[in-house]
Amino acid sequence: MRRAPLFSVASIAFSAAMAAILCSSACSDDKTSVAPPGNDSGTPDTSTGSSVTLAFEARVGSEPFKCTSTYSKLGTTKATLNITDFKLFVYDVRLVGKDGTETPVSLTQDQKWQYQNVALLDFEDRTGSCRNGTTDTNTKITGTVPPGEYRGVRFRLGLPPALNHGNATLAPAPLNDEELFWTWASGYKFLRIDSRAVRDDAGAGDAGTDDAGHGDMDAGDGGMNHGGNPLTFFVHLGSAGCKGEPQVGEKVTCTYRNVPDIDLPAFDPAKNKIVLDYAALVSENDVSGGGMCMSSPTEPRCVPIFKHLGLDIATGNPAPGQTTFRVE
Ligand SMILES: [Cu+2]
Secondary structure, three states, X not given: OOOOOOEEEOOOOHHHHHHHHHHHHHOOOOOOOOOOOOOOOOOOOHHHOEEEEEEEEEEEOOEEOOOOOOEEEEOOOOEEEEEEEEEEEEEEEEEEOOOOOEEEOEEOOOOOOEEOOEEEEEOOOOOOOOOOOOOOOEOEEEEEEOOXXXXXXXXXXXXXXXXXXXXXXXXOOOOOOHHHEEEOOOEEOOEEEEEEEOOOOOOOOOHHHOOOOHHHOOOOXXXXXXXXXXXXXXXXXXXXXXXXOHHHOOOOXXXXXXXXXXXXXXXXXXXXOEEEEHHHHOOOXXXXXXXXXXXXXXXXXXXXXXXXXXXXXXXXXXXXXXOOEEEO
């Protein structure tokens, strides 16, 4: 593996800032870390955490995602389509040091997109084909980390179990997005990307019969009421095999957590962005309509989707090999 360059997150304290400037051109992998400023006691001073912003971009191959764009040559049938929704939850964001240690990013609590260690990324703006969405968008994660030397970033796609089975109508933002709430037991859709094919035979075909996997859904899946449309293809990631009724105080356990742990080993937040590529996600699926992946381990269409998200569909655990996220 190529060694990734380090980047510095320094505090605004002069000494640390100078060290970072010097470091940007002259640091090698074996240099020492930038020391935290102030505080003679040696105890960590959490008030001096440095700001960090992680920029994300939704992409369809080489093209930026827009609700007003039409994309072509997607999936196994080289389909042409519009995207109608594009949202995901991310949590447990960590910067990775040169020795592989992880430092959690403390997220800014903004009462809107970020709550505890969770952030909602929302790329759709309710224009064009995105009729069900919200006009607001959020394409970044903001927070603080201790000053130091970092080389990469890791984050989980989804929600922590403790936040995944509440009541979306009462939950604090961004967990109050009912478009992403699935059922009490299953919890939220961690990722929702919906598309609608553009076809010459639009509406005339019988592709709706091509719906294997319907009968495999968890009971009560709210998504099923839009299943079978001959033009649509839905990717809804969430936990599966969940048992328990949180409405009456029961703890929910899910056999398949389905939370990818994304590891991007070379990432500098000052220079790079994290690209989420729909074309890569569905590269081994037929997205010409009449299909979906709703995260059941028995849905054939979820097999390649899970592979490209870095999930073992047999266990619901993270697996190497994701291709959906990359650094640019
Ligand atoms: Cu659905």
